[in-house]
Amino acid sequence: MLNTFIGDLGHASVIVAFAAACVAAYSYYMAAKDQPLGTTDLGWQRLARGAFFVHGAAVLAVIASLFAIIHGHHYEYYYAWSHSSNHLPVYYMISCFWEGQEGSFLLWIFWQVVLGFVLIRYSKKWEAPVMAVFAGVQLFLVSMILGVVIGDVKIGSSPFILLRDFLDIPVFKTDPNFIPKDGTGLNALLQNYWMVIHPPTLFLGFALTLVPFAYAMAGLWKRELTAWVQPAIRWTLVGGLVLGVGVMMGAYWAYETLNFGGYWNWDPVENAVYIPWLVLVASLHGLILWKRGKTGLRTSFVLVIATFVLVLYATFLTRSGVLGNASVHSFTDLGLSGQLLIYLGVFAVLSVALLVARWRSIPVSEKELTTYNPELWVFVGATVLCLGAFQVLVTTSIPVYNAFLGFIGIKSNLALPADQIGHYTKIQLWMGVGVVFLSGLAQVMWWQKNDKESLTNSLTVPGILTLLGAALVILLVRYNKLEMKPVYIVLLTTALFGVLANLSMVLTLLRRKVSLSGGGVAHIGVALMLLGILASAGYSNIISGNVSGLVYSKEFNEELNRDNVLLWRNEGAPMGPYEVSYTGQYLDVPGVPGYVNKELLFRTDDEYKAVARGDVKRGGKVYYKAGDTLEILPENTYYRVEYKEKKSGKTFELFPRAQANEEMGGLLASPDIKKFWDHDIYSHVSATPPTTGPDWSEVTEHVLSVGDTIYLNDYFAVLRAVEPAHQTAGLNLKEGDLAIQGDFIVYGEKRQYHIHPMFVVRNRMVGRVPDQSEDLGLRLTFLNVDPTAGKFTFGVSTAQKDYIILKAMEKPFINLLWSGTLLMALGFGMAFVKRRRDTSATLPATDNDAKPLRARPVQRPRQVA
């Protein structure tokens, strides 16, 4: 039955949410209009709050309806049909929710509702002006999923569109109530646990950038040009934490799931988040400068506004289709470009205009900063961050220039740099150098009185240790016969300085007050991340170079990078320090640890079920007995690759996986990674023989007696016996049926194989069940029996042996990157806790709340130990 109710409910809720956001924005505006901060028109405010609550409830209803559609497999809806399927586990249904553009907008809207509630509860005198901005942003965001057509103008793209309205195919003409049996499924690459938590983290980060922006706007509007800094710092800290962690989650997902051989590809979609994060961190430093040194307020205003506008710009880049050829994974174009541009334009123009109008009234510091002021170096550091962001922005926007020039009638054929990694690295690397050096220097200066003597004193120890450490690392690198470019040496030295200088300060602060050391800890994290990037990207080493000696290329004889190696099934090959062999295809069987060899599974007509040909066991425990039916996950094939280190003889195995996926176009390969403390071995399949199965040769007939030997596909084989068939689970034998099988022993490279072709007689009809081994590329059919002569006829087909083409590389010290990320997050968290305490301590002094009845934020009982 076509269920239109859920969709109508959802769509109606979207419209209610939109209308309520309009009411909330207008009423909050009226509540704050023409009044100084701290007094509000209570009537308007009451109405605004009510409207925002209605808005929040409607958004929750939208989410519930959409989830009900996905969870209930209502494929009459386009969203469920195109993003989900029957066999999708529930936890991935959560990710199909945001696979589509509409769902990800919804996620963003949801977080802003949550943040809006928090602000209504805690922002006190700031509520009306801040929430006016908030609700204004909400109304624009909700309009993206509105799905309303007025005249010829379509506003927003509704997630509740019916499949029959989206697809114009004949079946709907004959049967408008037709419902597909299954959906097209979730993009295989997104079926990963990181994709369940990465998008919510990222969108929470996006949503959090709105809060400091809203405070800045409120401050400008109400002429409270300094008071907004205090709450803005806290929110910026949370934003920096969440957005930073979100970006790195995406990087880790890419490392684990995609096969470009790293964690960062400078794809516009990645850059679109990286740019606002850099600017956000710069704005954080600006705010802290004002807090402590009463300087940098104008900069803070500019950067806080820039962060939010860049988030809007990122949204425009990735969702308007303007990137076209430039990105592999931006969203499809929903025709929202105009709407996105208006959204971007409105907030950019309003905020800049307001800032310009108030520019002269924003206080500036009269005193000139000297070299001994840490404020100067923090300021320079923030500038370096902005320059880094500027470079990525200029390059990522290249498709926008083309579109813009095309729009005004000039043909432009600019393309992104051919060597993107080289292009970005040459600037970002120097940004890194600047950031880690200045973070070390400024952190040391921040907590002490500075003159020539004291500064020299406190820099001597970290300085000497840095030089010693750098010299040691350089010697070790040389010892391992690796090159070290001068610029790498600079980065190494400054990053070490960043770690050690910040560490010395953290150690000092630990004695004074632990909570002060958040900044230092975050800086150490960033410096460690840079060291991890330097080691793992700068010294990533491909170990799957072609060592066969065969060079097929006719055109060139020069040394080209030949990064992939062909591995025949069950034949070893040398690869770097390893002896590697590919030993077969495996499947994931839920409930059984590890993977199960395909040769152990007899596939049935139901893709998701198989019959065990032998016992499936792990260690001593038997999970399935021979003949049992078991559930399998047929999409991914895991290729078992054994690595044996030549020197030590130690072995490990990896299961890089690949999925033959017609809709996504071909083979989706994901790596498998073996982690050691000091390096990762990363390998993925780059090609396989056609995944439709082997190409079997014409059958040749052989007449054999029991005990005869024969060569089959170059393997020595014996017909050991002809016996009653014993693996008949799939045949449904009845009484009177006769089933016999030939028992061949084939001597393969590593072990012996039993192949059992079957011959079945039922009601005088003959049935033949062939048996095959993909390991051997061999298929046998029991063709005929001659009982009088004791001769048996077998048909033999052979296929090319199975192989994979593998790419493998070593990533040294990549763990520094991940552990640095955790430290950075910890540092942000510590700083947030400290700022929270600061505010609670200063609250009574500044708190001339408009609503004295309102309870103050509950103070955590936990205090400094």
Added chain:
Amino acid sequence: MKKSHILILAVIAAAIGILMTTSADVSQYVSFKEARELAAEGKNTKVHVVGRLPRSGQQIMGLEYNPTLDPNYFAFTLVDTNRIAQRVVYFNPKPQDFDKSEQVVITGAMRNDVFVADKILLKCPSKYVEKDIKGATASM
């Protein structure tokens, strides 16, 4: 001069430097004719070329990939938007979805008579324009 002025000058200088490296690194979408001219002038800057694969019926003509001989050698012919055909070599395994792609964007440069590609971007028929539903005919 005040320090802030020096800082502003330094920032402007750095920004100009960034713009200059960007304009130096920026690549272009060109035709094979232009790519050949660039190579003839001795410039080996990498360019982008957009093209289609020549087909006769469903078959793509001129694909050459034999992994058992050399897994890192893949050659094909690409016809650019001006209908000029060019032999392209890619020293990597053949992308698995290559046969299905409608449009191909390659990055690289001409070397001698062949275009050596170091990146291939495929535009496949998206699943969003899929006009058929599995099982749609079965249930009618």
